[in-house]
Amino acid sequence: xxxxxxxxxxxxxxxxxxxxxxxxxxxxxxxxxxxxxxxxxxxxxxxxxxxxxxxxxxxxxxxxxxxxxxxxxxxxxxxxxxxxxxxxxxxxxxxxxxxxxxxxxxxxxxxxxxxxxxxxxxxxxxxxxxxxxxxxxxxxxxxxxxxxxxx
Amino acid sequence: xxxxxxxxxxxxxxxxxxxxxxxxxxxxxxxxxxxxxxxxxxxxxxxxxxxxxxxxxxxxxxxxxxxxxxxxxxxxxxxxxxxxxxxxxxxxxxxxxxxxxxxxxxxxxxxxxxxxxxxxxxxxxxxxxxxxxxxxxxxxxxxxxxxxxxxxxxxxxxxxxxxxxxxxxxxxxxxxxxxxxxxxxxxxxxxxxxxxxxxxxxxxxxxxxxxxxxxxxxxxxxxxxxxxxxxxxxxxxxxxxxxxxxxxxxxxxxxxxxxxxxxxxxxxxxxxxxxxxxxxxxxxxxxxxxxxxxxxxxxxxxxxxxxxxxxxxxxxxxxxxxxxxxxxxxxxxxxxxxxxxxxxxxxxxxxxxxxxxxxxxxxxxxxxxxxxxxxxxxxxxxxxxxxxxxxxxxxxxxxxxxxxxxxxxxxxxxxxx
Numbered sequence: 001x002x003x004x005x006x007x008x009x010x011x012x013x014x015x016x017x018x019x020x021x022x023x024x025x026x027x028x029x030x031x032x033x034x035x036x037x038x039x040x041x042x043x044x045x046x047x048x049x050x051x052x053x054x055x056x057x058x059x060x061x062x063x064x065x066x067x068x069x070x071x072x073x074x075x076x077x078x079x080x081x082x083x084x085x086x087x088x089x090x091x092x093x094x095x096x097x098x099x100x101x102x103x104x105x106x107x108x109x110x111x112x113x114x115x116x117x118x119x120x121x122x123x124x125x126x127x128x129x130x131x132x133x134x135x136x137x138x139x140x141x142x143x144x145x146x147x148x149x150x151x
Numbered sequence: 152x153x154x155x156x157x158x159x160x161x162x163x164x165x166x167x168x169x170x171x172x173x174x175x176x177x178x179x180x181x182x183x184x185x186x187x188x189x190x191x192x193x194x195x196x197x198x199x200x201x202x203x204x205x206x207x208x209x210x211x212x213x214x215x216x217x218x219x220x221x222x223x224x225x226x227x228x229x230x231x232x233x234x235x236x237x238x239x240x241x242x243x244x245x246x247x248x249x250x251x252x253x254x255x256x257x258x259x260x261x262x263x264x265x266x267x268x269x270x271x272x273x274x275x276x277x278x279x280x281x282x283x284x285x286x287x288x289x290x291x292x293x294x295x296x297x298x299x300x301x302x303x304x305x306x307x308x309x310x311x312x313x314x315x316x317x318x319x320x321x322x323x324x325x326x327x328x329x330x331x332x333x334x335x336x337x338x339x340x341x342x343x344x345x346x347x348x349x350x351x352x353x354x355x356x357x358x359x360x361x362x363x364x365x366x367x368x369x370x371x372x373x374x375x376x377x378x379x380x381x382x383x384x385x386x387x388x389x390x391x392x393x394x395x396x397x398x399x400x401x402x403x404x405x406x407x408x409x410x411x412x413x414x415x416x417x418x419x420x421x422x423x424x425x426x427x428x429x430x431x432x433x434x435x436x437x438x439x440x441x442x443x444x445x446x447x448x449x450x451x452x453x454x455x456x457x458x459x460x461x462x463x464x465x466x467x468x469x470x471x472x473x474x475x476x477x478x479x480x481x482x483x484x485x486x487x488x489x490x491x492x493x494x495x496x497x498x499x500x501x502x503x504x505x506x507x508x509x510x511x512x513x514x515x516x517x518x519x520x521x522x523x524x525x526x527x528x529x530x531x532x533x534x535x536x537x538x539x540x541x542x543x544x545x546x547x548x549x550x551x552x553x554x555x556x557x558x559x560x561x562x563x564x565x566x567x568x
Contacts, residue, residue: 044344145213
């Protein structure tokens with residue numbers, strides 16, 4: 001595992017960044033309203049979230065579907081992401097894999113570390129479980145292709 | 152060899168077209184694919200976000216490809232992999248080559264072009280400096296990491312904020328590289344908002360808008376790049392230069408439809424899309440030759456590629472079955488604020504037609520307007536429009552029939568100009 005992987009921090013864009021969306025969000029963060037881009041699907045709805053005094057979500061607008069509400073609620077507490085990566089096959093090829101559900105964003109590097117240690121049999125079939133309960137997240141890592149197709 | 156239909160390219164467009172044609176009763180189909188496996192670029196797009204429209208579930212690229220591979224296999228559609236098409240004539244004679252058959256020709260009744268696109272390379276950018284190792288397109292890096300299992304570098308600068316560049320920023324970070332920054336020449340990103348969020352903001356990777364790489368330094372290997380801010384004319388501003396240490400420069404600076412065969416057949420290419428002009432069933436100016444997917448215009452989402460390929464498939468099946476078409480073409484032109492429209496003309500006005508288009512700039516609170524020579528026929532408000540996100544309007548048959556003259560214009564009207 002590369003050493004600098006530990007240094008990754010999950011921050012927003014830095015102060016000197018000219019990142020448009022982040023800046024807009026920065027301004028919107030102060031007060032009881034938040035604005036964020038939903039990442040659940042490629043539509044990328046811009047969500048406006050009204051917070052209660054205890055910072056929990058009071059209401060969400062701008063979402064095109066119900067998943068936007070769940071996304072906003074998680075995002076305010078503990079952001080969740082589906083991890084997609086590759087695992088090495090014993091024949092030297094790479095097998096695309098993913099978690100079968102979203103995992104806490106702050107566990108992504110732990111998940112990567114565990115997956116990068118794994119050597120998978122080339123006979124693996126699509127949707128076979130490669131790792132159970134990866135990094136104690138409750139999610140399984142599954143194959144996203146047949147090992148035999150990874151040539 | 153003779154075939155009713157030859158499909159050039161076994162990526163998402165070619166496979167979806169084949170399935171559609173087969174489901175319309177055409178059996179004699181041949182897909183020609185140059186790679187060893189079908190699936191095209193999806194094979195290396197291991198991230199998720201595919202299939203939400205088409206299959207109502209979130210799939211990775213390989214999973215999306217797998218669904219179509221199974222459909223092809225279930226239908227017994229002939230697929231020749233490792234086969235490169237090297238020629239196409241107006242008479243629909245396809246010349247191809249592979250190790251088993253050598254050079255061979257296929258006389259086709261109809262052809263569907265589904266060759267996809269490729270990346271703009273460094274040579275198209277004219278960045279001054281040396282020519283060290285470590286400069287590659289984002290898609291090449293994606294293949295190295297995801298298919299071959301090699302990490303091409305440890306300190307990365309990404310030029311261009313297209314989706315592949317953003318996806319690779321996250322991918323390289325997860326595999327242990329440090330992505331210093333993503334530079335974007337334009338004052339806005341060409342990538343999906345969601346990718347800026349989950350690929351850059353999640354990892355604290357800065358996105359420098361109105362910035363570009365103005366010099367490349369390094370003898371054998373890349374050592375530093377000069378990054379400069381640009382003005383509104385996209386010219387570097389003197390005094391804003393800074394040196395950024397890196398061993399890898401990834402280029403995500405646009406995709407070019409791969410249309411050599413299209414041109415060879417005598418079709419003209421549009422400067423806006425890089426593809427040829429088609430009607431609503433994706434038939435080109437040569438009857439019986441159809442085009443779909445990224446070879447026609449670069450899409451953001453594979454789901455829309457599949458939709459378009461199905462239209463081309465229905466069209467090719469109808470052509471082979473000799474179904475006559477009537478009607479004078481109604482041209483769909485791109486007006487103010489609209490860069491291009493696909494299709495470029497509509498022949499049959501009895502069915503709804505979805506017009507895909509891209510806008511020229513970022514617009515807020517604009518209306519998408521469709522008008523004929525006399526009046527506005529359709530108007531729809533949009534809170535935000537951006538060049539990186541393909542838009543569409545669906546024109547109802549009654550609107551198409553009501554249109555006076557031969558031209559419909561799709562344009563934007565901006566409220567707070």
